[in-house]
Amino acid sequence: MSPESPRVYQGPTVDRRMMLKGLLGAAGVAALPALAACSSSSSSSPSSTGAASGTVSLGSNASDAVPKKAFQAVYDAFQAKNAGIKVQVNTKDHDTFQEQINSYLQATPDDVFTWFAGYRMQYFAAKGLSNKINDVWDAIGNNFPQSVHDLSKGQDGNYYFVPIYYYPWAVFYRKSVFQAHNYTVPTDWNSFISLCQKMKSDGLIPIAFGDSDKWPAMGTFDYLNMRTNGYQFHMDLMHGKAAWTDAKVKAAFAHWTEILPYHQEGYIGRKWEDAAQSLLAKKAGMYLLGTFVAQQFTNPDDLADLDFFAFPAIDPQWAQDSVEAPVDGFMLSKSPKNRAAAVKLLEFIGSADGEGAYLKVDNSYDALVNGYDTSGYNAIQKASATLFGAAQHVSQFMDRDANPAFTSTVMQPQLQAYLQNPGSIDSILNQIEQQKQAIYNS
Amino acid sequence: MTVGTSADAVESGRAADRPRRAPGRLRRLTRRDKTVLTLMTGIPTSLMVVFVWVPALASILLSFTSWDGIGLDSIKWIGLRNYRQIFTIYPQFWPAVEHNVIWLVALAAIPTPFGLFLAYQLDKRIRFSRFYQGAFFLPVVVSSAVIGFVWELIYNPDHGLINSLFHTNNPNGSYLDWVGNPKLNLWAVLVAASWRHAGYMMILYLAGLKSVDPTLKDAAAVDGANEWQAFRHVVFPALRPINVVVAVVTVIESLRAFDIVYVFNKGEHGTELLSILITNNIIGEASRIGYGSALAVILLVVSLAVIIPYLIVTFRKERRA
Numbered sequence: 001m002s003p004e005s006p007r008v009y010q011g012p013t014v015d016r017r018m019m020l021k022g023l024l025g026a027a028g029v030a031a032l033p034a035l036a037a038c039s040s041s042s043s044s045s046p047s048s049t050g051a052a053s054g055t056v057s058l059g060s061n062a063s064d065a066v067p068k069k070a071f072q073a074v075y076d077a078f079q080a081k082n083a084g085i086k087v088q089v090n091t092k093d094h095d096t097f098q099e100q101i102n103s104y105l106q107a108t109p110d111d112v113f114t115w116f117a118g119y120r121m122q123y124f125a126a127k128g129l130s131n132k133i134n135d136v137w138d139a140i141g142n143n144f145p146q147s148v149h150d151l152s153k154g155q156d157g158n159y160y161f162v163p164i165y166y167y168p169w170a171v172f173y174r175k176s177v178f179q180a181h182n183y184t185v186p187t188d189w190n191s192f193i194s195l196c197q198k199m200k201s202d203g204l205i206p207i208a209f210g211d212s213d214k215w216p217a218m219g220t221f222d223y224l225n226m227r228t229n230g231y232q233f234h235m236d237l238m239h240g241k242a243a244w245t246d247a248k249v250k251a252a253f254a255h256w257t258e259i260l261p262y263h264q265e266g267y268i269g270r271k272w273e274d275a276a277q278s279l280l281a282k283k284a285g286m287y288l289l290g291t292f293v294a295q296q297f298t299n300p301d302d303l304a305d306l307d308f309f310a311f312p313a314i315d316p317q318w319a320q321d322s323v324e325a326p327v328d329g330f331m332l333s334k335s336p337k338n339r340a341a342a343v344k345l346l347e348f349i350g351s352a353d354g355e356g357a358y359l360k361v362d363n364s365y366d367a368l369v370n371g372y373d374t375s376g377y378n379a380i381q382k383a384s385a386t387l388f389g390a391a392q393h394v395s396q397f398m399d400r401d402a403n404p405a406f407t408s409t410v411m412q413p414q415l416q417a418y419l420q421n422p423g424s425i426d427s428i429l430n431q432i433e434q435q436k437q438a439i440y441n442s
Numbered sequence: 443m444t445v446g447t448s449a450d451a452v453e454s455g456r457a458a459d460r461p462r463r464a465p466g467r468l469r470r471l472t473r474r475d476k477t478v479l480t481l482m483t484g485i486p487t488s489l490m491v492v493f494v495w496v497p498a499l500a501s502i503l504l505s506f507t508s509w510d511g512i513g514l515d516s517i518k519w520i521g522l523r524n525y526r527q528i529f530t531i532y533p534q535f536w537p538a539v540e541h542n543v544i545w546l547v548a549l550a551a552i553p554t555p556f557g558l559f560l561a562y563q564l565d566k567r568i569r570f571s572r573f574y575q576g577a578f579f580l581p582v583v584v585s586s587a588v589i590g591f592v593w594e595l596i597y598n599p600d601h602g603l604i605n606s607l608f609h610t611n612n613p614n615g616s617y618l619d620w621v622g623n624p625k626l627n628l629w630a631v632l633v634a635a636s637w638r639h640a641g642y643m644m645i646l647y648l649a650g651l652k653s654v655d656p657t658l659k660d661a662a663a664v665d666g667a668n669e670w671q672a673f674r675h676v677v678f679p680a681l682r683p684i685n686v687v688v689a690v691v692t693v694i695e696s697l698r699a700f701d702i703v704y705v706f707n708k709g710e711h712g713t714e715l716l717s718i719l720i721t722n723n724i725i726g727e728a729s730r731i732g733y734g735s736a737l738a739v740i741l742l743v744v745s746l747a748v749i750i751p752y753l754i755v756t757f758r759k760e761r762r763a
Binding site: 098099101102103106120127129212214265266267268269270274277404405408409412413414416417420431434435438439 | 510511512513527531532533534598599600601617619620621622623624627707708710711722723725726727729730
């Protein structure tokens with residue numbers, strides 16, 4: 001960490017408070033074709049800065065088959081519209097791309113690269129490893145609600161990011177299982193606990209869980225903390241401003257300890273795919289994960305049976321006002337070879353046509369543009385839009401909202417330690433706080 | 443091992459040369475000889491300096507700094523802070539040291555004698571000897587990432603081979619979490635590592651046994667020694683040179699253990715190793731280069747503490763010979 005990095009954490013929280021006001025109206029409402037048409041035309045016409053042509057290189061982490069195809073559809077649609085520009089895609093394995101990102105961005109990166117919103121994006125912006133794209137946002141600004149504007153800005157207030165889609169985290173269940181046992185969707189903590197108890201007595205695993213990859217526990221903690229202590233405290237905690245030894249954090253973990261007996265045994269060594277299989281096989285009743293859990297429901301009948309609800313409220317003060325919805329998108333590298341063409345590409349990605357080209361191939365995610373035509377959405381996508389639209393605050397995910405060194409070297413093993421031994425939470429939180437100070441102050 | 447053998451070659455070559463043209467040897471070298479010699483020593487030396495010494499020294503220097511790997515101007519000198527934090531507030535550090543020690547003891551105690559046992563049996567030229575050699579040596583040839591993956595399929599708690607066979611995959615009943623349970627997973631992964639190490643040791647001992655003069659065994663038999671006595675008092679002492687190599691290889695293997703564990707469960711919740719902590723801190727977005735370097739220096743010091751006595755013993759012995 002460099003000496004100036006603590007400054008980095010002071011940025012976005014105030015802005016984010018006001019987040020999503022615009023979205024409330026837009027995303028939930030189905031099909032506003034007129035607006036969609038208007039926004040897509042505004043993205044291309046006014047900003048045409050002379051003749052952009054040549055090749056844009058693009059570094060992609062979309063190594064899985066479906067996203068790879070979907071992104072290619074975006075680039076194909078872009079090239080069809082801009083005859084003179086060719087997009088040259090360099091796809092790397094998803095995890096390798098993330099592991100090498102530091103050296104990749106410092107060496108000779110592609111003009112445009114795939115990345116994530118949140119602190120994870122702002123970090124590279126603050127380090128000068130990515131290029132300001134205020135000009136892109138002059139063109140696409142009208143396409144997005146204020147919340148997305150805020151997500152796309154660095155700590156310095158400039159734009160660095162163009163989003164393409166989001167996917168919320170929620171509690172997934174099978175409608176048929178809930179019908180068969182006469183379960184109702186719990187909205188508060190007590191009804192959630194009693195549902196867990198009922199499921200257990202009905203021979204179901206109440207909450208499927210697999211933390212072998214170590215990030216699923218982060219999603220669970222994010223929700224518990226936001227529901228117990230509110231969005232602002234969660235963000236302060238992520239940005240290193242609040243203390244992990246705070247009684248509030250302990251309270252959040254106490255709620256976790258309360259539901260831990262209802263989690264699927266053996267979670268430490270289980271992969272999320274296997275946990276999802278137990279939900280699919282109707283052995284487990286609920287599963288807290290991102291909407292990508294649907295990838296495991298390959299049979300259309302099973303997929304139609306899949307539904308989700310927002311994580312139940314714990315403190316009525318916060319109710320269910322926050323949603324964890326990571327946003328993926330694109331950034332411009334620090335000195336792109338063909339900036340004019342890269343800007344054109346980013347403008348296209350940030351339009352209804354660009355997002356639509358992706359979602360036509362991969363329907364695991366939701367679009368972010370205003371008034372996107374949602375008539376093609378499946379049930380999960382529609383429910384995601386409702387969930388996202390109803391939320392007042394959007395968190396990204398622990399590993400996107402906090403210092404990556406902290407999440408990977410401290411939180412991942414410490415959350416595992418907690419899951420193995422919930423009783424030692426006091427000493428675990430002390431260790432986390434000590435290590436946090438070592439990392440955030442270094 | 444490599445160091446030992448190349449030193450052997452140099453030493454024996456010089457010893458052979460010495461009687462013929464000991465004094466003034468350098469003066470008789472032509473310019474061409476000198477060029478060749480310069481190239482032949484210069485290139486390996488500079489490679490060694492560039493790829494071994496410079497990175498090692500850089501790691502040592504970086505271990506006293508805090509650096510996120512972005513731009514040289516963000517390197518900050520912080521003295522011993524990394525070390526202090528590693529020893530005091532890094533909860534994974536001491537378990538990792540302990541696991542490295544367990545790894546060493548386990549490899550030395552089980553697969554190494556077992557490899558010797560296999561080699562001793564195969565050396566008797568039993569039937570299908572070549573097939574057995576191939577079978578036991580196969581794990582050494584296969585990449586350990588692949589080994590980790592294969593054993594992951596065997597140990598997977600939900601649908602792995604072991605739990606499926608013994609019906610211990612029922613989360614509500616008997617459930618053996620080979621990957622996640624910290625009481626089980628280190629041993630589970632050690633079985634995989636031992637399986638590989640035994641083959642390696644077998645080949646080393648097989649080579650050693652080939653060089654044991656068979657008449658020694660015959661003589662022991664004539665003197666009335668039984669199989670065990672012959673092995674214990676005649677063959678095993680004759681294997682002394684190879685035992686040194688085996689000891690060093692085992693130490694090196696246990697200190698650099700990484701890939702099997704990393705594939706098995708990324709080296710956390712019970713299988714932490716020093717090598718994995720280094721990787722976690724340096725690779726990826728984490729980029730705590732200084733902190734990771736400090737861990738690497740600790741591992742380097744441990745390695746040197748083992749290797750230096752070995753080199754001293756070896757060189758002293760050769761000087762005597």
